[in-house]
Amino acid sequence: MNRVLRVTVMFAVLLAISAGTVFAQGARGMIERKAWYVDGDRKVGEMLYWRIFLGDYNVKLRRSFPGEGEITVDAGMNFQFFSAGYIEGNGTGSKGRVSALMGMRIRIDGQVSEIKIEEIDYIYDYGTKVAMKDGRKGEFVMQMQPENTILELKRFQLSEYKQVKGQWGELELKEVRDRMPIIGISFTKEGAARAAHEAVSE
Numbered sequence: 001m002n003r004v005l006r007v008t009v010m011f012a013v014l015l016a017i018s019a020g021t022v023f024a025q026g027a028r029g030m031i032e033r034k035a036w037y038v039d040g041d042r043k044v045g046e047m048l049y050w051r052i053f054l055g056d057y058n059v060k061l062r063r064s065f066p067g068e069g070e071i072t073v074d075a076g077m078n079f080q081f082f083s084a085g086y087i088e089g090n091g092t093g094s095k096g097r098v099s100a101l102m103g104m105r106i107r108i109d110g111q112v113s114e115i116k117i118e119e120i121d122y123i124y125d126y127g128t129k130v131a132m133k134d135g136r137k138g139e140f141v142m143q144m145q146p147e148n149t150i151l152e153l154k155r156f157q158l159s160e161y162k163q164v165k166g167q168w169g170e171l172e173l174k175e176v177r178d179r180m181p182i183i184g185i186s187f188t189k190e191g192a193a194r195a196a197h198e199a200v201s202e
Contacts, residue, residue, distance in 0.1 A: 033085065038192055039183065047160045051080050051161075055154030059089075061098055073095050074094055075093030077098065088101055104120075125201055159178050
């Protein structure tokens, strides 16, 4: 193999490694999780890679800072539900950038209980209510830890992605739908059909 060819191959390998790193970073929070959404016309669609924008919030966070100990920080954050199965918030506070992971909860008659994604039958009424596989129905809320602050979800807005090959053959996620309002979501087609028949708020 001559020198020019060796150099070309070396750069191609480096480019592929670099592209893979970019893909991994860009795909943070995105794993393949088949789900079905219900759009505004109550039509059911299937997706693999997705995130749902849950809204912007003003929150109070407890954070530790060197020399100050634990203090309360005011922050503006946006929260998103990722196909990886968790809810994350990111924003800016008086001390700079902040982030937080949120727990999924069901609230029934004022009582809040922890729920896991595999226990959910479907989420409906624009994301504000949840039906569980065990038959329970209630408000779908999120809880900030360690503050234990309960936040009510705003209307779901879906962004969908598809995996495509880039210019150099690397895999990347391409956004094909941006912040589309949806009525509901489920991890089974049958659950989505049930969500499509639920009443929705004005």
